[in-house]
Amino acid sequence: MMTACGVNLFGFDQILPDDGRLAATIWSWAQDKPTRRDGRCAVQRPDSRWVTRPCGTRRRAACWTGAGWRVTRRAILYADARRVCERMDGRFSLPRTGYENRRLRGVASGEVWLAYRLP
DSSP states (O other): OGGGGTOOOOOOSSOOTTOHHHHHTOOSBOTTOOOGGGOSEEEEOTTSOEEEEOTTSEEEEEEEOSSOEEEOSSOEEGGGHHHHHHHTTSEEOOOOSHHHHHHHHHHOOSOEEEEEEOO
């Protein structure tokens, strides 16, 4: 799949709203998300989609090191993610392309915090 190689949206021939090729290009929010009802802090689920969770719960966090993704060894509070990632010589971040999202999923298990919080 081209999005796995870092290619973003490209031209589709006669695409319809329920075409599976469209869903395959998405690397962010799950359907009908985000919603404050679920919490304000973003996580990536094991299916690679993003949802919100309460910020006061503990999860491992996604850290970008420049060479790739790492996740914190321990589950931490969202508020501690930036500091813990910096100690790992990385930065608390979120995937910017489908390729980055897939790479993060390759090193993550379960839900991981992403550097995004609803206002």
